[in-house]
Amino acid sequence: EAQVTQNPRYLITVTGKKLTVTCSQNMNHEYMSWYRQDPGLGLRQIYYSMNVEVTDKGDVPEGYKVSRKEKRNFPLILESPSPNQTSLYFCASSLRTGVLYEQYFGPGTRLTVT
Amino acid sequence: SQQGEEDPQALSIQEGENATMNCSYKTSINNLQWYRQNSGRGLVHLILIRSNEREKHSGRLRVTLDTSKKSSSLLITASRAADTASYFCATDEKRLIQGAQKLVFGQGTRLTINP
Numbered sequence: 001e002a003q004v005t006q007n008p009r010y011l012i013t014v015t016g017k018k019l020t021v022t023c024s025q026n027m028n029h030e031y032m033s034w035y036r037q038d039p040g041l042g043l044r045q046i047y048y049s050m051n052v053e054v055t056d057k058g059d060v061p062e063g064y065k066v067s068r069k070e071k072r073n074f075p076l077i078l079e080s081p082s083p084n085q086t087s088l089y090f091c092a093s094s095l096r097t098g099v100l101y102e103q104y105f106g107p108g109t110r111l112t113v114t
Numbered sequence: 115s116q117q118g119e120e121d122p123q124a125l126s127i128q129e130g131e132n133a134t135m136n137c138s139y140k141t142s143i144n145n146l147q148w149y150r151q152n153s154g155r156g157l158v159h160l161i162l163i164r165s166n167e168r169e170k171h172s173g174r175l176r177v178t179l180d181t182s183k184k185s186s187s188l189l190i191t192a193s194r195a196a197d198t199a200s201y202f203c204a205t206d207e208k209r210l211i212q213g214a215q216k217l218v219f220g221q222g223t224r225l226t227i228n229p
Binding site: 040041058088103106108 | 147149154155156157158159162202216217218219220221222
């Protein structure tokens with residue numbers, strides 16, 4: 001089944017404890033992206049990747065890191081999480097870079113930082 | 115930056131009625147997409163309409179695009195309880211890196227279908 005998977009789905013952690021949220025897609029998509037969703041603010045893009053080893057900042061990259069060493073994986077790293085990073089996170093992918101391709105979303109990761 | 119803005123923020127109708135949601139945006143676009151999100155879950159792509167198209171259908175969905183008014187509408191006909199969800203429009207935004215894709219999402223319309 002074609003899908004985007006994220007792990008973990010739920011995570012409660014403490015301030016400053018490094019964490020990684022994994023994202024994997026099995027559709028051989030070139031483009032991958034991370035979003036966070038907050039009430040009243042909608043979805044905001046954190047980082048995106050046009051292909052392996054090509055990443056760029058989105059609208060809210062502060063406090064996050066990403067890497068794209070393989071085409072299928074695009075982990076999101078929080079080196080020192082803070083409470084303002086409590087949010088619902090989504091990974092998404094699309095076949096190509098370009099404006100005519102729909103994005104496929106993962107199921108989301110609900111992160112709470114205390 | 116926020117490109118698309120949906121209207122209304124919330125809509126509640128009876129099952130079987132039609133639901134119309136609107137999206138306005140600010141800058142020129144190449145395409146506009148609509149997504150659905152069931153509570154707390156990932157977004158699901160519904161339909162994409164290109165800037166040179168005026169109307170598009172998919173099952174019970176009808177999307178219109180008026181580039182002169184910078185607006186789009188999503189019509190769901192003969193609504194069902196399962197249509198209860200949030201609906202988002204997303205527009206592309208040109209970036210400095212050629213070919214880079216950025217979808218900018220609105221804040222969504224929360225649609226409730228009452229049995």
